[in-house]
Amino acid sequence: MLQNKTWNQNTIKSGNKSLVLETIMNHSPISRANIAEKTGLNKGTVSSQVNELLDEELIYEKGPGKSSGGRKPVILLFNEVAGYSIGIDIGVNYIFGILTDLKGNVCQKKSLTFNELSFDGIKATLFKIVDFLIASAPSSRYGIVGVGIGVPGATDKNGKVLLAPNLGWQNIDLKTIVEETYDCPVIIENEANAGAYGEKKFGTDADDIIYVSVGVGIGVGLILNGKLYQGNNGFSGEMGHMTIEANGARCRCGNNGCWELYASEQALINNTAHFGIKNEDNILEKMMNLAEEGDQEAIKRFKAIGDYLGIGIINIINSFNPQYVIIGNRMAAAKKWIEQPLLEKVNHHALWFQQRQLQINFSELSAHSTALGVAAFSIEHFFKFYNA
Ligand SMILES: [Zn+2]
Structure with a gap:
């Protein structure tokens, strides 16, 4: 059970208060005078909103801050451990x-x-x-x-x-x-x-980001003009099911030749017989161990995944002209073997003008x-x- 239910008993009706809180969250530590300056609110309003926020324990005071002459101001900080x-x-x-x-x-x-x-x-x-x-x-x-x-x-x-x-x-x-x-x-x-959204918030400050999540399937998240693009009903980004091989294998979605059959962990899971790996947990990790030991067949499988990832990513780049493409989720751990073939594919085949200022990175948020x-x-x- 939760510790308390106060979340539904507290509402701030004032837009000013949320403005003050946001300013403190983004610029903490900050003085009351600086909040007034940044928000354009008068000092009395700032002061009363700050008092309420202090009562609600969303912010706290620490004093005194740097003075620009005169009395040293008390500074305010966002209380990130309020919840x-x-x-x-x-x-x-x-x-x-x-x-x-x-x-x-x-x-x-x-x-x-x-x-x-x-x-x-x-x-x-x-x-x-x-x-x-x-x-x-x-x-x-x-x-x-x-x-x-x-x-x-x-x-x-x-x-x-x-x-x-x-x-x-x-x-x-x-x-x-x-x-x-x-x-x-x-x-x-x-x-x-x-x-x-996690990459936008904690990874990069770019406004046009394509996040390619490669696990057992492939999903794509789009940040366009700085905002998460969800489509009319929230179904955008099902690019794991775009057709990569017209006469390819049957996918669980009903289509044939879907991208994720060739460029995700599924490509490894479907082809483990050669390695004597049974269809069980951690196939990706086992294949990475083999590649690490120099097993050429395992390295070849990862190269094929890199190639196919590159092919799908070219289509996405040509559609959206992003600034950043980020490869995330579990397959990002195999960067060592898939990065080179992936980049080569994109360099050779994406439209040349799409490659200006384009960066292709692997997520640094370690699958978080x-x-x-x-x-x-x-x-x-x-x-x-x-x-x-
Ligand atoms: Zn499919």
Whole structure:
């Protein structure tokens, strides 16, 4: 159970207060006078809003700051430990969860792997991780402000998972299921969208980012003009199912020759016989170990994945003209073997003018992008709710 339920009892009606809070969050430490300067609010208004925020423990005072002459001002800081957020990344064969403070600093994390689980099995694993993270949260004024969950599939704007082919899920109202258990706001988002948002918030400050999440499937998150692009119903980025081989193998989505069959962990999982690896956990890790030992066949498989990733990414680059392409999720760990073939493909085949100022990177958030992204969504939801 949550530590408290105050999240739904506190609402700030004043737009001024949210402006003051945002200014403190973005410019902390800051004095009252500087807040007035930055916001254009008069000092009396700033002072009364600051007093309320102090009462609500969302900010705290530390004194005295640097003076520009005269009395030294007291400075104000954002109290990022006034509450905590949970971010969960449901993969096809793992669940990874983090607990963050209100600034997105990771305080705790937990990961569990599984293989071919039923929905109930995955749900039990999910609850185990959420329970652990709730139990490990330090006590705070607002407790857990929300749980964000990234899933590898199409989610609608009401938190329903319409289709997650690699989990075998269809029409699952995950938001309601989790809310009924934990009694706090829950946000469900496609894992690649969440990952793109995590990269935007904690990785790079570019405005046009393509986040290619490569796990057992492939999802693509688009940050366009600085904003997450979700499409009309929230279904953007299903590029793992774009056709790469016209006469290719059958995909679980019903189409043939989908990108993710050739460029994700699935390409490894479907071809393990040669290596004597049984269809079990950690195939990616086992293949990386083989490649590390110099196994030429394993290296060849990774090169093929790099080639196919490059081919799909060329199509995306030509469509969106991004500044950054970021390869994230589990396959990013195989950077050593897939980066070179991927870059060569793009360099040789993407339209030359698309390559101006283009950067292709592997995520530096060490597969935390999705969890960080959904945790950030929950924090923003809390403040919007709070500021409603
Ligand atoms: Zn498909």
